[in-house]
Amino acid sequence: MTKIAAVILVGNAAEAERQARIALGKGADLVELRLDEIVDLGPKTIRHLAKSLGEHAIATNRSPGQGGAQRRGGAPRSALMKEICGQRFAYVDVELEEDGAGLDVLARVAHDHGTRVIVSHHFAEAVEVHRASETLEACAARGDIAKVVTPVADFEAAIQLIDVARVRTDRPRPMILIGTGPAGMVTRALADALDQEIQYASWGNAAAPGQLPLATAARLRGREPIILGLVGHPLGHSLSPLIHETALAALHLPAVYLPFDIPLESLDQFLLAVDRLRIRGFNVTHPLKESLSQRVDELDADAERLGAVNTVVVQDSWTVGHNTDVYGFRVSLRALGLRVGDRTALVVGAGGAARAVVHVLLREGASVQVTNRTIARAEALADSFDDLVAVVPMETLQRAGPWDLLVNATPIGMKGAVAPGLPVPEAIVAKAAFVYDLVYNPTATPLLQAARRLNRPGTSGLDMLLHQAAKAFELWTGQSSPFDAMRRAAKEALR
Ligand SMILES: NC(=O)c1ccc[n+]([C@@H]2O[C@H](COP(=O)([O-])OP(=O)(O)OC[C@H]3O[C@@H](n4cnc5c(N)ncnc54)[C@H](OP(=O)(O)O)[C@@H]3O)[C@@H](O)[C@H]2O)c1
Numbered sequence: 119m120t121k122i123a124a125v126i127l128v129g130n131a132a133e134a135e136r137q138a139r140i141a142l143g144k145g146a147d148l149v150e151l152r153l154d155e156i157v158d159l160g161p162k163t164i165r166h167l168a169k170s171l172g173e174h175a176i177a178t179n180r181s182p183g184q185g186g187a188q189r190r191g192g193a194p195r196s197a198l199m200k201e202i203c204g205q206r207f208a209y210v211d212v213e214l215e216e217d218g219a220g221l222d223v224l225a226r227v228a229h230d231h232g233t234r235v236i237v238s239h240h241f242a243e244a245v246e247v248h249r250a251s252e253t254l255e256a257c258a259a260r261g262d263i264a265k266v267v268t269p270v271a272d273f274e275a276a277i278q279l280i281d282v283a284r285v286r287t288d289r290p291r292p293m294i295l296i297g298t299g300p301a302g303m304v305t306r307a308l309a310d311a312l313d314q315e316i317q318y319a320s321w322g323n324a325a326a327p328g329q330l331p332l333a334t335a336a337r338l339r340g341r342e343p344i345i346l347g348l349v350g351h352p353l354g355h356s357l358s359p360l361i362h363e364t365a366l367a368a369l370h371l372p373a374v375y376l377p378f379d380i381p382l383e384s385l386d387q388f389l390l391a392v393d394r395l396r397i398r399g400f401n402v403t404h405p406l407k408e409s410l411s412q413r414v415d416e417l418d419a420d421a422e423r424l425g426a427v428n429t430v431v432v433q434d435s436w437t438v439g440h441n442t443d444v445y446g447f448r449v450s451l452r453a454l455g456l457r458v459g460d461r462t463a464l465v466v467g468a469g470g471a472a473r474a475v476v477h478v479l480l481r482e483g484a485s486v487q488v489t490n491r492t493i494a495r496a497e498a499l500a501d502s503f504d505d506l507v508a509v510v511p512m513e514t515l516q517r518a519g520p521w522d523l524l525v526n527a528t529p530i531g532m533k534g535a536v537a538p539g540l541p542v543p544e545a546i547v548a549k550a551a552f553v554y555d556l557v558y559n560p561t562a563t564p565l566l567q568a569a570r571r572l573n574r575p576g577t578s579g580l581d582m583l584l585h586q587a588a589k590a591f592e593l594w595t596g597q598s599s600p601f602d603a604m605r606r607a608a609k610e611a612l613r
Contacts, residue, residue: 123148124321145336154188168205237261270297341372350403364607399594414439446586459483467527524550
């Protein structure tokens with residue numbers, strides 16, 4: 119079973135020891151003591167740390183060329199490394215390049231003390247997979263465990279690394295092969311499945327981009343991993359990872375939710391790889407919702423009606439597309455006690471979210487009008503609903519209404535969005551009895567602030583987001599979602 123090492127990156131030996139003990143108490147099998155971070159590292163400190171933590175520690179003295187802070191090179195480094203190898207640690211990390219000349223001597227000294235030798239190499243830039251593979255073999259030839267770390271630029275590079283690790287699992291020398299960065303997270307999540315000797319987990323600040331937090335790594339340990347995630351391109355900030363990680367942690371499921379930044383041209387390859395990567399399901403975001411609806415094996419009724427998928431379930435290579443935005447909006451209306459049957463609604467926007475909203479409102483029996491910046495898009499939306507929807511140009515809104523419900527299905531008002539302000543003038547907001555803003559960040563959107571000024575009740579899109587996430591979670595895991603925990607985490611993040 120892969121051992122989990124919490125990486126301890128602090129500048130002071132006493133603090134490193136204190137943090138290490140807490141991490142070991144929180145489920146780490148090992149701690150990686152980043153000795154290079156400790157100011158004025160000397161024999162006394164090394165001996166003390168070996169005595170107090172050695173049997174649970176990897177001693178690492180990372181050089182600057184390998185991403186570390188140990189500036190002592192040449193003879194001073196050799197002396198330090200000899201001191202480290204001369205103590206009893208569970209593992210010592212020796213660098214293929216920096217320590218190459220004296221490596222055999224260091225290994226002998228370490229073995230005399232019962233310490234296993236990790237020979238490592240960290241690439242600063244992404245490299246071709248054959249170079250990573252050759253370097254892994256070079257490390258394996260010199261140590262007990264071979265470790266290679268390389269940045270991966272995209273999902274395809276991560277798959278190549280995984281394939282290298284997979285064909286290597288029958289070799290006698292254990293290995294650690296890690297892709298760093300968001301695209302490389304899957305190489306870490308599959309550490310156990312790939313028989314990696316050690317999973318380096320973050321404790322406090324991540325030592326390398328993409329490291330899984332200790333709690334997540336501990337949840338996966340020794341269990342068949344379930345990979346979930348968010349697919350889109352580019353992946354902007356999303357609350358989905360936080361919401362799903364909270365749910366997975368609350369139920370202690372052996373699963374992880376990862377970012378998959380997949381451009382359209384890589385989508386087919388991603389779908390071909392889902393099984394190999396143990397991906398059980400994923401959410402879909404801009405701009406892939408429609409493209410995926412054409413590529414999955416099966417669609418549920420809502421996804422088929424809208425031609426858009428925001429959740430995919432994978433089972434035995436069979437992909438089923440769902441549209442849980444529809445569910446999320448419908449359930450949130452109920453939760454708010456909003457009855458829209460025989461009522462009037464104005465939907466602002468004509469994109470994917472607007473279509474999900476219109477679909478629900480029509481099904482509930484509302485009379486729906488749509489307005490949009492690009493009127494042709496509103497007309498296309500109306501067309502696809504057999505003209506059950508009336509299109510109102512923005513310029514004539516002042517003559518339309520009043521409405522029982524106004525829904526903003528544009529990003530206007532969203533934090534960081536290019537368009538601040540209101541999706542329609544305040545005089546139009548005044549003609550609505552209830553205001554539903556699909557935007558949820560900030561919680562008090564400009565539109566909801568306008569509604570408050572006008573004494574109109576309203577809601578943000580947070581409940582819709584949470585209900586759609588809850589549905590996706592249930593589809594993937596077959597378990598009821600811990601809704602309150604998910605809501606608390608999202609609200610906390612939005613504060
Ligand atoms: N709460 C939730 O669970 C939830 C779920 C899904 C979506 N959403 C939110 O809903 C919003 C729309 O998502 P979507 O997937 O429908 O996006 P989309 O398919 O890209 O559609 C965007 C819509 O907004 C309009 N728009 C964009 N920028 C505009 C601007 N500067 N001025 C006027 N109109 C503008 C577009 O008009 P044009 O046609 O003229 O380009 C289009 O109608 C997003 O903010 C998203 O975060 C929330």
